Amino acid sequence: MALAEAIDEGRAPCTACRFCLPCAHGVNIPRVFETCNEARIYGDEEAARGSYAWLDEAQRADACVECGDCPDKCPQGIEIPDWLARARELLHRERSNWREDFGKSLTPR
Numbered sequence: 001m002a003l004a005e006a007i008d009e010g011r012a013p014c015t016a017c018r019f020c021l022p023c024a025h026g027v028n029i030p031r032v033f034e035t036c037n038e039a040r041i042y043g044d045e046e047a048a049r050g051s052y053a054w055l056d057e058a059q060r061a062d063a064c065v066e067c068g069d070c071p072d073k074c075p076q077g078i079e080i081p082d083w084l085a086r087a088r089e090l091l092h093r094e095r096s097n098w099r100e101d102f103g104k105s106l107t108p109r
């Protein structure tokens, strides 16, 4: 399934207001959603994966432990843990080591 196609209900309605931050576990929630939304808008899987790979690993969607602290802070009513789970499914696929691969490509042989 294509990355953009997997966002079956469209873009996360995140306005990047950052009211949900800080996440006690370090997730950069609006940045993760921005990446998903860019994938949806532009339909460019490689760009989304590449952009996501540059996000610090500690801030990625898989840092979410589903503690439940953030959804009530979101004025958009986004079920943040659910959307982060979707983001994990979309963005942690085969190109999750994109940054490492890119680094290797720059290493002289």
Ligand code: SF4
Pocket: 023, 024, 025, 026, 027, 029, 063, 064, 065, 066, 067, 068, 069, 070, 071, 080, 081, 084
């Ligand atoms: S549910 Fe996930 S994203 Fe929300 S505060 Fe807890 S760990 Fe952070």
Ligand code: SF4
Pocket: 013, 014, 015, 016, 017, 018, 019, 020, 021, 029, 030, 033, 073, 074, 075, 076, 077, 078, 080
């Ligand atoms: S509170 Fe909701 S709308 Fe605001 S940045 Fe967080 S997820 Fe996005």
